Amino acid sequence: MKTILYATDYSKNSAAALKLSYWLSKKLDAKLVILHVFDLNVALLTPLSLTYSKMEKETYSKHLEKLSVFCDSATGILPDGERMQIVIKENAIVYEGILETQKEMGADLVVMGMKGSSTLKELIIGSTTIAMIEKSPCPILAVPSSINEIALKTITYTTDFEESDLHAIAWLVKNFISKLNATLNIVHISTKNEYAGEDQMEWFKEMLQQKVSFDKLDFKICFSDDIFKELVLFLSKTKTDLVVMLEREKTSFIKSLAHRDLVKQMAFKGTLPLLCFNKEMLSP
Incomplete structure (x- = not known):
């Protein structure tokens, strides 16, 4: 395994998933790519407008800083761009943004947090993770927020x-x-x-x-x-x-x-x- 892709929405669930991703990257000697997909959500602006371009750049910078802080708080490590790399991607459909990044990075494993709802799949994993399981060309690891000790024995x-x-x-x-x-x-x-x-x-x-x-x-x-x-x-x-x-x-x-x-x-x-x-x- 060469590359692990971890996707986050900054939630408590995804913080636990980041810790496990970082642990796995060390154990498996793999590069860790940390991803956040955001939706610019500006319906009145066109992608060709200067305002849109400026807003996209500002939002990108904001998420880049936020994700760096999130990584530091969860692992105590700041991404160095080599063994741990941050990626920010704009896409209104989160799972599509994750799939694009998985393909670009050649990720062998995607790690995400769990969420709760009503059916079995939604009880243990959220809608984005469900979509990833159905469409991803690599395995998906869903991690609960309640995981305390990291041990996969x-x-x-x-x-x-x-x-x-x-x-x-x-x-x-x-x-x-x-x-x-x-x-x-x-x-x-x-x-x-x-x-x-x-x-x-x-x-x-x-x-x-x-x-x-x-x-x-x-x-x-x-x-x-x-x-x-x-x-x-x-x-x-x-x-x-x-x-x-x-x-x-x-x-x-x-x-x-x-x-x-x-x-x-x-x-x-x-x-x-x-x-x-x-x-x-x-x-x-």
Whole structure:
């Protein structure tokens, strides 16, 4: 991993995400790009007018100073332009500004803060992060504001035994886990009526071993009629520090979570970082 892109709105949530981004950049020996996207929001002015140009320049300078202070307060480090670089971008649609910067910088990972709302995705992540998960060509790491101690010793990946899962885990081991010397739990949770779940896990193990050479892997299959409760229990028992999920079609695990009342009781809501892969980015 060469470049980590951290996007902020100066909120408390994003301050926690900055601390984790900075920690990861040191652990992974990666450059950290710190981004703020702003909307000039001047409906009566045209982009060609001198007033617009002046206002854009003044707003840019203001955000540049504000972002420098924000970085210093969160990490105690001022960006040097080399290992830590500040980028200010104007775009009315925040996620588009982030995607543009990700492409320009060739970022391998985008880090953002979590926000709260009503559905599963909106409970743990805000609308901009949702858009990034659906469109980003690289993984998205959503970080809760409540994270106190930075330690990614145990990582849990939830699998549905898809080929995309194999690619995601291979990326995870190569770029993340091996460098952090972490343990990876690979878990599949389904109802007791699922056919041949254990056979699928054995097949998945064999396929993964052809792609990944890593000793600190643990495989687990859990059967329960209450997937939420079983997942929460598993995360608690394994003392998971980071949850990893693949963004799938509507019928899959992460999408199905959005339609259950028990989502409001999930233990990792706002307490565990969530790393998400877009399935399309993993297509061969």
